[in-house]
Amino acid sequence: MSLPYRQIHLDFHTSEKIPEIGADFNGADFARTLKDAHVDSVVLFAKCHHGWSYYDSEVGQRHPQLDFDLLQAQSEACSAEGIRTPIYLSVGWDEQAAFANPGWRRILPDGTFHMAMGKNLDPMWSYLCLNTPYLDYVLAQIEEIATRFPNADGLWLDIVFQHECCCNYCRKGMDEAGLDWTSETDRQSFAHDVLQNYLKKSAETIRRINPDMSIFHNSSMVPRGDRRVFDDFSHVEIEAVPTGGWGYDHFPISARYVDPFGEPYMGVTVRFDIIWGELGGYKHPKALAGEIATMQAHGARACIGDQLDPRGVLDPSAYAMIGQVFAEAKAREALIEGTTNVAEVGLLSSIAVRDPGSLSRDARHIDEDYGALRILQQSGFLFDVIDCDTRFEDYPLLVLPDKVRIDDALANRLQVYLDQGGAVLLTGESGLKPDSSGFALDIGAQFAGPSPFENCHIIPEPDLRPDFIDDPFLIMCPTLRIVPTDGETLGKVYDPQFNRSPRQFSGHINTPREREPSSFSCGVRKGKLAYLPIPVFSLYKQLGQAMVRDFTARVIESLLPDGRRLTTNLPSSATTTVREGDGRLVLQHVYAPRELRGQTQLGNIEAIDALPSLADVMFQFREDRPVKDVRLGETSLDFQQRDGVVSFTAERLPGTAQIVIAL
Ligand SMILES: [Zn+2]
Structure with missing residues (x-):
């Protein structure tokens, strides 16, 4: 399937206590802001973690402070500008369902409710169990969205976990399956089967209605070693917010695993300074630019997470920054298209x-x-x-x-x-x-x-x-x-x-x-x-x-x-990947040095606020095939090719750069 290159994941987790939802929404302005920022796809919200729907749902409940079909209006406006609109549905967290049906909540072995963080009374999301009638509720929502929005490019299903659960439904299910719910191993084994059942049924529901829809289930990580997990995915997106608990290693280790599958995939970061939905937080533009360049260096398409203001207007400062970063990304895409990673x-x-x-x-x-x-x-x-x-x-x-x-x-x-x-x-x-x-x-x-x-x-x-x-x-x-x-x-x-x-x-x-x-x-x-x-x-x-x-x-x-295939005098904090395709080798360089500046309960805050240029960077690349040309951007570099090694020097290497070796 085709996958967009520059996506916005537009969070909209909004409490019923917040008034006038979408009151300032203007479809033309909304879509134009995205278009001007070089966005070719935007993930729009059908249902948020609070459990509210943003369309005229007969299965769920529309947000009580929203008086029109916001999702429909957003979709139509984006379609008019040629922007794709996959639709988001929160699966594992749904505060409305959790409050209305506490029996659908996931129960820990100690008998307490399973929360995203903390305990029952903490202001935090509640996990729902996918082995309860909640599964039918979610499947009905999926069916309604796929039917109601035939032009949506796909479904983006979030919080797709099933940890071990001791709710009544799971204990009964384990009894029937001959498993022992006092055993942690058996509980985990049952939870695995419950998750597989959700993956199969949700994918069947979507494909029955529209086989062309993309399907992505987000578990906030890419599991390694069992590729059957991806059978019910149309593609992979790698959620990795470096300052929000994932760190700066999560994207490259996941990307280097997914990239060799040979299918288009996407990296997901956020425009916020620390984590998803941190309203009023802005990541330094150089950090965002470095993260997107790193995605491209690993062959990934790029997605930036944002959260819409409750009144429905996109943040001008955020889209100025995103527009700049996506413009740079767009200029690099042609050279990356159709390439594969060179790995020794x-x-x-x-x-x-x-x-x-x-x-x-x-x-x-x-x-x-x-x-x-x-x-x-x-x-x-x-x-x-x-x-x-x-x-x-x-x-x-x-x-x-x-x-x-x-x-x-x-x-x-x-x-x-x-x-x-x-x-x-x-x-x-x-x-x-x-x-x-x-x-x-x-x-x-x-x-x-x-x-x-x-x-x-x-x-x-x-x-x-x-x-x-x-x-x-x-x-x-x-x-x-x-x-x-x-x-x-x-x-x-x-x-x-x-x-x-x-x-x-x-x-x-x-x-x-x-x-x-x-x-x-x-x-x-x-x-x-x-x-x-x-x-x-x-x-x-x-x-x-x-x-x-x-x-x-x-x-x-x-x-x-x-x-080694590539020898340079670059510092250890610089990353250079080499991709090959159609008569060219593309060396993609990112130098985004990080500094430890803070810490949250989720982990260290490593800050980037510069992408420094480096002087007199020497490259030696082992290549037997005759090299025709070596270019850094528009500049031709002098090179030598001797004994199967091509050598050249970049007098000034920008913090993000592509060097093309033409064969
Ligand atoms: Zn359960």
Whole structure:
């Protein structure tokens, strides 16, 4: 299906206590404001989290302070300007339904209502259970919207979760299914089935009425490892509000997973400073520009979240900013269209293997996946995030971060991949059999179990050391132990003299190391298979030490058969992706340095307010095909191509830039 390029997600969660809804709405002005801001699609509201409808519904209730069909008026005005209008429906939260039918609410195991945050009396959204008659209510609303708005481009269904629930309907359902509602595992298993039932029935309802409608279910994250989840989606949108709890890693890790599916998809951020619907909050325009450029660098279409003022008028300052950012985005689209990401590393997502399809909140922040994203990204590698459905042979190197245990099926696939010339990096527990009895692959070393020490020092072989260290350096976490047999050691391990305890400790943090190395290695390599007994990726996510990152990057680089594809002198906080299509390679550069400036209960506030230019940036890209031309915007860059490497320098590289290598 086609997907718009520049979308606004126009929230409208509005209490019945707010008067004169839509009183200042003017359809022509509304659509013109969007059109002038280069918006080609706007998600409009049928029903908000408060449970009020914004159209003449016979199933739900129109907002009591709205005296006309606002959704119809918005749709008609937008259609007249050629703007698409997918329609939003709040599924998991509906305050009206929760108040009128408390039996439809989701009940936690302790007997209390499940709230979005806090407890029952907190001013916060209530979760509804999709295993109650509420499901019929939602399906009737979906049917009404799909019928009443045949020209809508699709349905955007929100808060699509079903956590474990102990309501009467669920307990009865579990009894009938032979499940035990006192068991957390059984409750989660039942909740999974309830969610699948909702996904199937809602999609069937929509497709029965209009098979061409787009369908997107928002769970605020993209689950990895079970692609059947997307069977009832027409496309994927990645909600990732960096300052609102998602952080700046959520978009790239999700995008690098979704992009290789080969279907158009969309990133979603907000124009607000911190989070959705923060009325009167404005993100710095440079931050918005950096976020949209980052989406495009990963091949995504762009959506910006906004919330309509209750009186129905779009915010002029917001649309001035959005218009500027979308104009810049529009100018970049032609070069990205039809391209695919160039990747030399396939990062096999740990959560995709350990808990395929997980939608748990914890699955949003998996240390080893996020640490691997950061090390690969900051070290300038070109990579995708993959799962077990991916063709491994498409990548010269696979990285299995820290916690990917290997069963027989995966071991067989990896052995075939290695036999065909692929390279694999295993770290931490990755590579161990599920029962920890040893390694599932021949790593060229004997497994000696976990180290009894709380940390260690390592000194890698000279070519694997960080540039700035020639001495043993601290690994601030427990590791496993290996003794190389027919594998090549990657360096030595020094144990501490003793573990810290109430009876003995030395210094502030860690005990001095022994003078002599232990008999264990800090890594081993056999052929193209390397193993580090250190959970380097989790460690980097937690402590962010450059020495750990640079050591890991050296190991990764050593495994790439022809070395890295792209070499630059860019700082680690810059991101460059390379996309290929139709006789061109497009290097997409974003330099949007972030600064920690605040914190909310949802997480850190990392601010961006500049996209600095960089001087004398050198690029070397391994490319055997003859290069015709290298351009940065309108400027032709001098380049050389020797021994399969094209080299060029950008004297001034703007904070967001596209460099096109014509083949
Ligand atoms: Zn329930």
